[in-house]
Amino acid sequence: MKVPVRWLKELVPTNLTAREIGHRLTMAGLEAEAITEIGANWDNIFVGLVERVERHPNADRLVLATVNLGEQRLTVVTGAPNVAAGQKVPFALSGARLFDGHSAEAKLITLKPNTIRGVRSEGMICSEKELGLSDEHEGILVLDEAAPVGLPLRDYLGNEVIELEITPNLAHDFSMVGIAREIAALTGSTARSPRLADLTDSRAGGSLVTVEAPDLCPRYAGVVMENIRVEPSPAWMQRRLSAAGVRPINNIVDVTNYVMLELGQPMHAFDREFLNEGRIVVRRAEPEEKIETLDHTVRDLTPEMLVIADADRAVAIAGVMGGIGSEITNETTKILLESASFNMFSVRRTSRALRLRTESSARFERGIDPNLPLIAARRAVALIQEMLPEVRVTAVADIYPVPVRPRELSMPFAEIERLLGISYPETVVLDILQRLEFSPEILESEGIKTISVQVPTYRADVTNKADLVEEVARITGYETLPERLPERAPIPAEIDPMRRLERVVQDTLVAAGLSEIITYPMLNEQDLIDLNAAGNGLPSRYGYHARPEVPLVTAVNPLRSEWEMMRPTMLPALLKNVAENVKFNPSVGVFETGRVYLPVSPEELPNERRTLGIGLAGQRQLVDLYHEARVVDYFDIKGIIDALVRRIGVIEPAFRAITHPSLHPGRAAEVTVKGQPVGILGELHPSVIAHFGIASERVGIAEIDLLALLEAGIEPWRFQSVSRFQPIEQDFAIVVDEHVPAADVAAAIRAGAGVLGSDVRLFDIYRGQALGPGKKSLAYRVTLAAPDRALAEHEIERIRGRIAAQVERRVGGTLRG
């Protein structure tokens, strides 16, 4: 809301500057977002009186105007069509900075004395555009007759405007009077009340207004006025409206807008000639009913919407906007002024349904004091009669069946300290509440002090003790609150195991050279289709999880078509990230620990599973002094997952070959812990690499369900005492059939070595004619150690024998050499 300071100071006496007012209001909950100054650059511009206008001796279209500035008289050459003797005008002396009237952009120029067609011109009579007030440049700005000659224009027309953010709770501050009340309460001064007309003698309206929907319209005041003459409103009113950001239209519409800005009551004026039977019916819209609103749009109404109608059709959407056909025109002579109170929820629903937000609806949906409409009507009548003394009020209706009275509220005085942690003297509290017009009283009974107040009806936001305490704190200022720490701490709870796991996972991967990314967890169906290497629609699995049978978690109002649903897998966002990063980095390794959102049913919230996604692309090893460059492959991602899972305490993760719609058929695996699957990993299928446009020969990915990992059971472990005897390393070359998985061979060796085997490491694979076709030789280095002795030669022989036996029995292998 824009608050012109000059206007505000008329409503509340204060010596504070605009900046100080802005600061005080900001601290009290009304944030001053900006302060702008109208006339900041008006040096050397004064109020002048045009005394004489003569023809220019050498030009037909120009005139010579003699302007009295009080202490001097100057002559200027002007081409303004509307200049006339007797006018008060803004007059700029040379040196003044004015906006260029002929330039489309706001360009400031400095005025210099000038000779135009042989006559010297010693200044300029300014248009609104030259002063920066508007784009109007047709003629000069004519000031009020009362403007004092010789006064600097800034002192007369200059204004500062504070732009306030009005939070939704502050309905009562959405007006000049509301802000004036705040300033009065904050500074201890008194706000002035605007002059109101007396309507008590006016003829009752009889059947003028019928309210058929009292639930949505607690009050409706209608005032009929005759002998209206529609014309522009006076300059002072137009200026105030403009400063407050409302475009002046005509005297009647301007009065309704002025009252809305001043008191916060939205009003509407109807041309009564165009109301059928000249009367108002407040009712719900009929099914299929339509109305063309003032913005020339035909609106479809529904029976949930409240309308203002005449005897047979809707003429306005209550609290939102008036209709075409009964609006004020230059021919209007009889008007019906509406000043009403509508249900705030209803106005909001209607305004949202029609996507039509107005100054009026913005105020109604915050709630309007039901005691305000008649005051506003009286104010509007006073303003209209000030402008047009011949206007008569011929009828007044005020339908207000259930008057609202001030709310009584009381609380123990100690409540202030209970909430704030500080108490204030009774006199201070009473004074603040008095300034807020709360009529406070302190009562004491059995040693307990109670404070009770009557909350004014315009303060619908104050309904409970906490609200009342806030009022006290707000006016004294939050800066008076001390800083303290809570007295007692709760018993420290355990750290959530999932958070602990997530931290370990993140730290381990960072140490392994990967960088964490955070991606948008929404995607669209195409992203999922792109995960299918076969290219025949949605894949059977979304990353780790199977494709669910129920629809995915889908947005009703997605921000963009690419963000339609919550991801069921981390992969698409990860792959898009990799595709971008690999353009700029030769080696990309990224991970994200986020959630995937698995739908359960339309009746339940989705299952949000904490999930790890990893993506590797480009080269895993860059060329340097010590290494050849090496492109990423399956064993990079496997190594990371293996290290990660062991790091969190799983002794022996198992990897099983799988087929997966997104992965390379020969390089895809599932990782299991104690037989429970916890994730997938592998190289991306070349088709999927192409779908996502990743410029990398191979892409390694993994998706691990962290909850499954946690639930698979990270077993408690105990330390094992370390042996002081030196371990012995023994090499084994084992020949097996080509199809035997290396993991099975290693398992056989471990079984053979038993408790004495501490490490089993594959270091070579050999294939050759010597072995025969379909055979391979795997070379292992096995570390053997006993806790209590150095192993003797015969013991080592016995272990070799056992390993040979296990290898033979489990994988059909033989020991070479």
Add this chain to the structure above:
Amino acid sequence: MHLTAQFERRQEELRASELTQRLEAESVDITLPGRTPVVGTLHPVTQMIREVTDIFGRLGFQVVEGPEVEEAYYAFDALNIPKDHPARDVWDTIFIKAAKNREVVLRPHTSPVQIRTMEQMQPPIRVVVPGRCYRYEALDATHEWHFHQIEGLAVDENITMADLKGTLGEFARQIFGKERKVRFRVDYFPFVEPGVDFAIDCMFCQGKGCRTCKGTGWIEILGAGMVHPNVLTNVGIDPEKYTGFAFGMGVERLVMLKYGIPDIRAFYQGDLRFLSQFSRPALSEAALRG
């Protein structure tokens, strides 16, 4: 005997000279690059969440989390933001398709976890809630539709606004330096009363007024207040017996302020050239400053 001794001495000399030769031959250009282990980077948002939750952890706050796809009841109604109230407009919300009788949203703030926590725990309660939030909001340099918040909640007997001010002051000084001044001003959030906007004096101009603080000398860090009695009633906690405070902050904003990042969109574009700049832990600076 004599010969043996001589032989041994000669042998010793040879060994020594051999070693000297070897050491000479093995000398390298020690300015050649080392074999550097590659270390990655934690996302700056993760780093800030850790820093903030660690600070509150030391103040006795426990970390809890909640769902991102949330019932409107938890996201709004239970937080004293009734349907059709203009306060609901403050949160431009992304809605989720659900059965007819239900309203499900992407949580626009972490505040619903206040409700879930109070439903499950009895006072004394002291929790912080980090997490992702979503708004129906066009992207620009200062607005993201997807962002992170950290919510805080303390409920007990004798929790006052002075406790809130002290707790937040402690937090701000640990994150932004112990010389920081703090400011409380009145603000409105439907789920607190009285409501607070919490600011610190601008660390870029020391409160004199600059572009970052828009000339005000103050930088708004978070919203806070005393838990609204209606909210306590909604979760079955007696507002006559208990009071509480709550606060919520945007994580990205904290990171942006701390490192002078002008554009919030950088966080989720995922460019490694941006992210790798955060490889020094956020903590080191504050730790060094003491």
